[in-house]
Amino acid sequence: MATTATTLKNAGPATGSRSFFAKLRDGDEIARLVTLLFATTVVLITVGLVWELWVNSVLPRQKFGLHFFVTSVWDPIMDQFGALPFIYGTMVTSAVALLIAVPFGIGAAIFLAELAPPRVSDTLQFFIDLLAAVPSVIYGLLGVFIVVPLVRTLIYPALNNPFGYLPIFKGPSYGVGFITAGIVLAIMVIPYIISVSREVLLSVPRDQREAALALGSTRWESTWKVVVPFAKTGIMGSIFLALARALGETMAVTMVIGNTPKIAASLFAPGYSIAAVIANEFTEATGDLYLQSLIALGLVLFLLTFVLNGLARILIVITTQKGSEVRG
């Protein structure tokens, strides 16, 4: 036992004083190799995915080049493919979803972590975890039967009557469209935001709260000015998890977005998203250019997620530096 302890102390990188085989016998080396293997698998899968998408989308790259990103005609008969309406739809629905879900989710998380009695908090958390596990097609049905009529009969008049002169609330509503998809997505991602944010808020050290209270702040002041900034990074993380889910959601979106590849300023207009068009048209896509254009769309979605995630990281770095200054 004693020898193990000493070697552990000395154990730097793999070139320790002991032979490779001795470590292999102890299991250290095995554990290292196995975990290393798992870690590299993740990288390999990502690289393989991009590679597959890249080599299988040669034709549209050759034919359309960068025009693929900026044209908005999607015509399988005439072999014209442009990704713009789908990129637009994906981003608009995700933005609407986050606009609704972020205040809602973080507010609920603050209540559960800071204000609610522990028993209430735990019970509610159970239901929230349950919501996060509901399959997306169920949310799609919820959208079709509840949100769609609600948008047409309640939300549309409420926004169109007073604000109809604004381009984003103009035009007729069919019930399905960007805003409907955004609302359904918001309902889907709120559990993620609540669940992760609550955990993060709960893990804020007690000293922080007590120090704030000792300095004479009210409970809300200590929550809003001390605890929430402390947990900022984690809360941001929950939002990006939600964004990732919203960008890639397929089934629920296609059921309520209207599946019309058009760019419209109005949130009530029908649209289309990248994931939805791939799911809709992939099985019956005949012709190589058509199929490869759909795969190219998959690559676009991957890039979009990648870019937004990158931006998110930068945002985290900037804001947390600020946060630490405040705290420091």
Add this chain to the structure above:
Amino acid sequence: MKRFAGLAIGVLALCAIVVADNALLINGAGATFPYPIYSKWFDVYHTKNPNIQFNYQSIGSGGGIKQITEGTVDFGASDGPMNDDQLKAFQDKRGTAILHFPAVLGADVPTYNLSGVNGALNFTPDALAGIFLGKVTKWNDPAIASANKGANLPATDIVVVHRSDGSGTTYIWTDYLSKISDEWKTKVGKGTSVNWPVGLGGKGNEGVTGLIKQTPNSIGYVELIYAVQNNIPYGTVKNSSGAFVKADLVSVTAAAAGAAKSMPDDFRVSITDAPGKTAYPISSFTWLLIPQKFQDGAKRDAIKGFLKWMLNEGQDSVEALSYAKLPKEVVEKEKKAINNIQ
């Protein structure tokens, strides 16, 4: 003794697997629309011929054409006939031709949500083309009203609903519109997915039906079988003889019979807008795609045997599942064509 019994059961189970394995497995893939009747046929055929087993994956017509061209399956199935480019690609890759065998018939029907209108609306070809081109925008437009005297048509905007997923149903619908409207033919064309001039997209027959039920003043199209099985009301369509015909098993078969006289030898024929007083104009075959030459003699004989059975006994069971039967003329012609498989 107990151990011996266990062993015996194990050996028996193993034998059962080996026996099942001995059945000749024939793989196919393709259209989803005929999947219910195909799976029933294959099941019944297997009970009658235990040594032959068909395995059919309903991955969509496009997938079916792709898989049979790649040679990963023994036969394909499609709701639309293969086009000349696809025939050539098959010939180049497989070194033989592909044969089309009509299996059953399907049809599309116009369905709508219009309060205050009782009974089926009549649609002329001009009205349907106008609506789906976005030119007829109000329900009381003369194009619709002239064929529906006495119906209380409102002056509201028409909301068009179409399929968002690629499907044979869309192929039939756009094939029909291409035949009756030159503008549709040049502007939009026919295919499993098209660039729709107007309208909302719903996923699957159920998605289209759901949108129509939810949206007042809407119109769309669904598969006849889906409409019948779910009691969805639908309108009549004016055929090439000038009669308004409601789609049912008889009028769909009549459309095929009307087209039988001019049936080409390769069976690649569209029967939309078919001649005949009782023919329903938005009907179509669905095809099995069989390579002309087989390397494996046993598989060839099994497929030929199945095709013969499908054209005789098989046709008797299609109406129970709401598919329209093939007309006699087509069955006779197909029986002759089976001999081309080598």
